Amino acid sequence: MAYTHAIRIAIVGAGAGGSSAAYYLTKAARQNGDIIDIDVFEKRYQAGGRSRTVTPYNDSSYSPIELGASIFVGANKNMVKAVREFDYNLADTDIGSFGIYDGDSFVFESSEWTYWNYVKLLWRYGYTAPRTVQIHVKQAMEKFLQLYDAKFLRNHGPWEHPKDLVADLGLDGLVEESGLTHFHNSRFASEVVDAATRVNYGQNIDSIHALGALVSMAGNDGMAVDGGNWRVFQRFLEHSNATVYFGCEVGDIRRTSSGLWQLYLGDGAHVERLYDYVIFATPLPLFRIPYVDLYVTLVATNASTYARDALRGLPSHPPSMILTTDALARHTGKTSQLELNSVNYVQQARKGSKDDDVDVDDEWIVKIFSESPSAWGDQDLHVLFGGSQNVGWTHRHVFKAYPYLQPENASSLPPFEVDDGVFYINAMEPVLSTMESETVAARNVIGLLGAKLGYGKGWKDACTTDDDDWIWIDC
Template identity: 35%
Template sequence: MFALLPVLLVLISGTGAQLLFPVNQVPFELRRNATASEIAGPVWHEARPPRIAIVGAGASGSSAAFFLSHFGALRDAGLATDVTIYDSNEYVGGRSTVLWPWNDDPLHNPSDRRLSTDAVAAEEDDVDPVEMGASIFVAANKNLQKARRDFGLEYEPYGGEEGNTAIWDGEQWVFEETNGFGWDWWHKAKALWRYGRSPFTVRSLVKETVGNFLNLYSPAFVSQGAFASLGNFSTATHLRDAASKYANQYLSSKGVGDLFTNELISAATQVNYGTPIDRLHGVGALVSLAATGAVSVKGGNRQIFEEFVGRSGARLRLGEDARVHSLMKLDAAPGKRAQWLLRTASGVSGGTYDAVIFAAPFHQTGIQFSNSMVPALIPKQPYVRLYVTFVITNATTPQPSYFGLPDSTRMPNEIFGTFTTPSSSKPNFNSLNYLKALPASIGARFGEGTYHVVKMFSDHSLQRDMLEALYGKHNVAKTVEKIWLSYPQLQPVTSDSDYAPVRPDEGFYYPNGFERLISTMETSTVSSFNAVSLLLHDFFGYTPPASWAEWPDDLA
């Protein structure tokens, strides 16, 4: 979700593959709503549109608002809703947001300034921010790609400065890529000599699942109806086996060699989910192999979610005053639907709603519930604590001495850590990537020479003395640290009760339960479309005939 391992582009290249959320088409009986019919509630008969509260303005909440407006705008469909979004952040995007780490205030957009030194300000305005959270999406991500096109957002290939890539296990380079991403036949031959047929086996796994991925958006798949049970979903999409095993066990059962798994694929899971290969389920490993065609929106991916909200027409409540404090389910009158009383911590906003889409990690919000079974039905889900450190340095690469190498060593400027080889010491960081060189006008603030922005992931705070050893004692000009609860700890799913219901109570929808299986920006929009589809069926008896990504023009 937060990054990728470019070397795997090469080892599984030739598939034309992007793997995020693989699915197979299945008979309708596997997709049948497994929850009691009374939880769905009676069909909506009021003259007014139902009032919907969305908790969270990240990828899931913003896209849910947009999808509701999409259906509400259909001619003569009678699917209009009245939507209000609540988020305690001051911005839209959730875990997708940006910063300018070279600024005194890294969260401050320099284009907002009004300076007399127009030339300097203009040059600084041309420097795009860097992603602080969710960084990439791929060609197969139809919702995000359609949104980017429809909203006129420019994209750019995700990557960093030109240079070499290596994988470090704390003692040695276990793999190096010395000629960029192209690789000639000799480098491929060396990879095959070291790993045997494992790269081809992984390529086959990716190709098989990618072949099913695009079915997710097809009218034949979507028109069968929404899922209320993620257990049913994992069965229907043939992910149950991969989700039920640790990734190293799953890959071994498919014939992937331990050396390839522990050196390369474990580095991919470490950078994508902050977790080594032997501590997350097989689906997490498969998602971590999704790399081909990785892009980001120029200026920040969160622009997609800002557009979702802006075009939805929903009311937007942001900031501490909009932090939701409590939700109370109100008993329904005969023949009517139950309602939800929402209160904010400040008491400034809130109200009574006919449905709630809870588009945030449930146990991180601290929201109090009354008169509802919801808390008992949402399993506790720990999240990975990820430290993202941005370093402003005039070192063109890390120092060889940090790795015990001669000063003359040609160093990589992109390094990934693997934690599952037999080495006695482990890396101090998950990844290191030189993102960009700063223009001279900005670099001059810090001193002479060219200054670079380096992005690092780790499971702990990176101390100044460690960074100075890594880049050189006098070469670290500035650091900025952000701590995320970034993605779920993807332990194997051994029971359907490990998943949260999509609709745990009448009028309450929880798309974020999908993160227990897959956590990406795209799948957040997919899960919100599923939740919206379920809501529309509950309220109006309506089943969408197609996904938004493939919506027919004659139905617009």
């Protein structure tokens, strides 16, 4: 297509997907000597979307706490590269001790000694089941890492549909069966992997697809950005040439008679400019993908651990992180009584400047994930921490957190291009919903868009380093 004006592209949403799309698109245009106009519309007043922080007591002398997406891992190469490039420090993400609670008792408790943990694992679950999970996690991760390999991208990408992406990665079988089926109903999967899927995706092992289960188990080198992961997404925008409109909710788009796209805001007013392309970087209700309602409660407490009678079967030295499994309900056929996905002493409260903060004596930050709207009111918190005098500050938020990662044929999912010139980054989410996978989906969408813009340098040609190396695609 011959254009008579600088190409105009609207991006809706400035979370991981939208901000990285602006960044990758700016790079692609630069490398191809093109001048484009990018406008980002974000309904909130900050970048980051589901990656956001809050400050205890709303007091800015406290260090911020992650409310949403808190962890990425070493295999998340776009995130890791961005953190390095933007020169951010990493925050402490040590999870301390953990236990797995089934609503009646603790089925597993970690110990300080790795060796003893190993013995306990062997004792309860045997050798084969944990080892099988470990091997499958490694294999799935290796397949996922092909997405950063030049040769693989040249041969396969960019993808028009998530089903083709997972098929080319060799991960399609994993989105079609449940985690529990994949692991042959093993006790380890039913208890330990279940605990991981419940904290990571608010879903039980028998209802989440196997890829979601494996990703939930892949986080043993967790990282977070000091001051909040959202800072990466803010910086993506700053390093793009996009004009960002905060506080602007897009309500609708319509194609005009000239073939360009008109954006309408939440209040019905239209945006003056018309756009050649629109990229949606937020879940669209149109596709009716159900999302998990996750109730997140943050608490500042002066209790250094949970009250003794807070949970039946709580050990005398409770773990700092309590994960939960629905294995008991599954085995007895009874309705689950669990009102908790996880509760975690995240860190000691901290005060001071970003790079120079110190622990606040006798004050800890605890994070609770639950799918139960009625749970974790003030009374419940008083019981959990041994009295109202021990609860200093609370903050509650309900997220449409991530899609239910249901086992299904990926061809039923929405495509990356939903109409001519309208792209959809969150088409990726029912396959995998993480900050990293949204940057991967954004890069893919920019690959599709680059092809339309006739970019010679881009998805396939920008990758000039040794084919056998892991490389960064700077398109």
